[in-house]
Amino acid sequence: MASSISACFTPQSFARRNANRSKIQNPKFQKSVVPGGEATTYTRLPLKHDYSSSSPLSPPEIKLSEAAPPIDHLLRNRKRQTQRQQGVVFEGNADSESESDGEDEALEFLGDENVGEESPDGKEKGVPAVMRCFDRAKIYVRAGDGGNGVVAFRREKGGEVYVEVDGAMNSLLPFRNSVHFRAGRGSHGQGSMQSGAKGEDVVVKVPPGTLIRMSGEDDVLLEMVYPGQKALVLPGGRGGRGNASFKSGNNKVPKIAEYGEEGHEMWLELELKLVADVGIVGAPNAGKSTLLSVVSAAKPAVANYPFTTLLPNLGVVSFDYDSTMVVADLPGLLEGAHRGFGLGHEFLRHTERCSALVHVVDGSSLQPDLEFDAVRLELKLFNPELAEKPYVVAFNKMDLPEAYEKWESFKENLQSRGITPFCMSAVTREGTHEVISAAYQLLRKSKEENEEYEDGNDMINLNHVADAVQRQRNASINDFEIFHESDSNSWHVVGSGLQRFIQMTNWRYVDSERRFQHVLEACGVYKSLMKQGVKEGDTVVVGEMKMIWHNSSVNSGAARMKKISSDSLKWAEWK
Ligand SMILES: Nc1nc2c(ncn2[C@@H]2O[C@H](COP(=O)(O)OP(=O)(O)OP(=O)(O)O)[C@@H](O)[C@H]2O)c(=O)[nH]1
Numbered sequence: 001m002a003s004s005i006s007a008c009f010t011p012q013s014f015a016r017r018n019a020n021r022s023k024i025q026n027p028k029f030q031k032s033v034v035p036g037g038e039a040t041t042y043t044r045l046p047l048k049h050d051y052s053s054s055s056p057l058s059p060p061e062i063k064l065s066e067a068a069p070p071i072d073h074l075l076r077n078r079k080r081q082t083q084r085q086q087g088v089v090f091e092g093n094a095d096s097e098s099e100s101d102g103e104d105e106a107l108e109f110l111g112d113e114n115v116g117e118e119s120p121d122g123k124e125k126g127v128p129a130v131m132r133c134f135d136r137a138k139i140y141v142r143a144g145d146g147g148n149g150v151v152a153f154r155r156e157k158g159g160e161v162y163v164e165v166d167g168a169m170n171s172l173l174p175f176r177n178s179v180h181f182r183a184g185r186g187s188h189g190q191g192s193m194q195s196g197a198k199g200e201d202v203v204v205k206v207p208p209g210t211l212i213r214m215s216g217e218d219d220v221l222l223e224m225v226y227p228g229q230k231a232l233v234l235p236g237g238r239g240g241r242g243n244a245s246f247k248s249g250n251n252k253v254p255k256i257a258e259y260g261e262e263g264h265e266m267w268l269e270l271e272l273k274l275v276a277d278v279g280i281v282g283a284p285n286a287g288k289s290t291l292l293s294v295v296s297a298a299k300p301a302v303a304n305y306p307f308t309t310l311l312p313n314l315g316v317v318s319f320d321y322d323s324t325m326v327v328a329d330l331p332g333l334l335e336g337a338h339r340g341f342g343l344g345h346e347f348l349r350h351t352e353r354c355s356a357l358v359h360v361v362d363g364s365s366l367q368p369d370l371e372f373d374a375v376r377l378e379l380k381l382f383n384p385e386l387a388e389k390p391y392v393v394a395f396n397k398m399d400l401p402e403a404y405e406k407w408e409s410f411k412e413n414l415q416s417r418g419i420t421p422f423c424m425s426a427v428t429r430e431g432t433h434e435v436i437s438a439a440y441q442l443l444r445k446s447k448e449e450n451e452e453y454e455d456g457n458d459m460i461n462l463n464h465v466a467d468a469v470q471r472q473r474n475a476s477i478n479d480f481e482i483f484h485e486s487d488s489n490s491w492h493v494v495g496s497g498l499q500r501f502i503q504m505t506n507w508r509y510v511d512s513e514r515r516f517q518h519v520l521e522a523c524g525v526y527k528s529l530m531k532q533g534v535k536e537g538d539t540v541v542v543g544e545m546k547m548i549w550h551n552s553s554v555n556s557g558a559a560r561m562k563k564i565s566s567d568s569l570k571w572a573e574w575k
């Protein structure tokens with residue numbers, strides 16, 4: 001429902017001002033008065049038929065008097081938009097290293113809704129790279145490898161990868177140049193029975209409101225909302241064991257040690273959902289940026305964060321009584337935004353976290369009440385929850401007679417529906433304080449209601465990603481599958497437990513091979529192979545190892561990939 005705060009200062013002052021209208025309508029005058037004028041995304045509301053069919057992203061300024069853009073330009077823009085949505089386009093200074101997983105397109109910033117002119121090579125002209133949209137980024141994280149075990153000595157675990165919310169950050173811009181995050185490797189065994197140092201941890205700092213997904217997946221792994229929240233994403237690789245771990249009754253000094261476990265790696269997609277307390281919504285040109293610029297820049301203790309003309313602007317509004325709120329001015333909503341038309345769509349989602357909305361209506365538009373309804377409908381169609389948020393209606397541009405004249409009927413219309421609108425002139429600042437104070441009260445109310453929930457939310461354990469990695473890592477060595485390739489007579493034994501075992505086996509040590517054979521036998525690989533009909537001379541592939549199968553007469557017909565002595569060594573149990 002609308003604000004229950006009933007307040008609207010008398011519009012008499014506007015009547016006086018309207019006597020002075022020629023001054024107001026002078027574009028030069030407007031330019032100098034309105035600092036937010038630069039942030040205008042549309043200078044005029046496009047005609048309905050301009051976007052009701054298949055309106056693509058539009059150039060930053062649409063002038064209705066101009067002819068429609070040529071169709072191939074539209075198509076090119078559309079194609080580019082689709083590519084962006086798929087995360088394909090980015091030209092940037094990627095790290096020089098390329099990753100082994102083939103994703104050497106290391107640097108991708110997605111969701112760039114910028115629509116600066118394109119040059120023939122596809123790059124956007126006139127929009128500096130730093131000004132483009134940085135509400136999405138893709139990063140590579142890798143836990144530290146465990147240190148290698150050494151005969152007689154211990155080794156250490158690799159460093160871990162954390163993600164932490166840094167309340168001072170407000171964009172993903174830092175990930176433009178820094179894409180790879182690797183924790184340190186654990187140091188190798190050293191000195192008698194000593195352990196090496198644990199690898200250094202890496203903490204990836206993200207702004208509040210960052211969603212994290214595994215690259216290419218839809219499901220959100222982590223929602224990083226409150227400053228200080230910290231999630232363990234990747235546990236460090238285990239250190240390889242030294243030979244002290246392999247002692248047995250028969251073999252007091254085994255010649256064996258393991259490599260450290262390789263650190264787990266993954267690509268993560270970060271998406272920043274703006275965490276603003278209040279979102280300013282409304283049709284293009286309604287005066288949203290102007291409102292933000294006057295309510296926030298007017299006071300000395302205010303910080304403005306302009307990104308680009310097409311990005312949401314964040315402003316911190318300070319009230320005298322030592323309280324602040326973050327207000328986001330969002331690019332204009334067009335009818336059809338919920339279907340992806342116009343610029344509004346990408347940014348509508350930014351409003352999802354706001355606690356309250358200020359709906360600015362352009363009082364000078366032909367039919368302000370229709371404009372109001374159209375934007376409300378857009379919000380509802382995009383996300384019904386958004387339409388449920390408490391809001392304040394601000395009928396703007398009261399300094400213009402064409403707005404002033406429509407105010408009474410607009411007010412009556414809304415009041416008859418139980419909504420009490422405010423009126424204001426963002427350029428002259430009259431009425432803006434009332435609007436923003438009303439929004440602040442809605443915010444306070446909503447915060448009080450949510451406090452209990454948020455307290456509980458802080459306690460949520462965010463280490464489930466690392467736990468899942470750990471579970472996969474702890475997959476039993478007995479858990480494997482065998483695939484037969486009959487044309488090449490080869491058998492593939494696949495299982496993550498076995499794979500990890502092979503990765504950690506250090507073949508330089510004489511006892512390693514024996515242990516390997518023993519483990520394959522103990523976990524049932526041989527038995528399964530024989531059951532499935534492995535024959536003398538067949539190739540058996542386990543992880544990166546390739547071996548030839550030999551039927552062995554030793555041990556009552558048991559088969560081995562290579563003959564071994566029947567020395568009954570007791571191996572430390574593999575965990
Ligand atoms: N006369 C008058 N003009 C206003 C007022 N508020 C905004 N404008 C003008 O309206 C135009 C649009 O203002 P913006 O603040 O950029 O509007 P917006 O809602 O942010 O527009 P988009 O970013 O395109 O969605 C600018 O030329 C402003 O100078 C007002 O109170 N009175």
Ligand SMILES: [Mg+2]
Pocket residue numbers: 039040041288289290329330331332
């Ligand atoms: Mg604007």
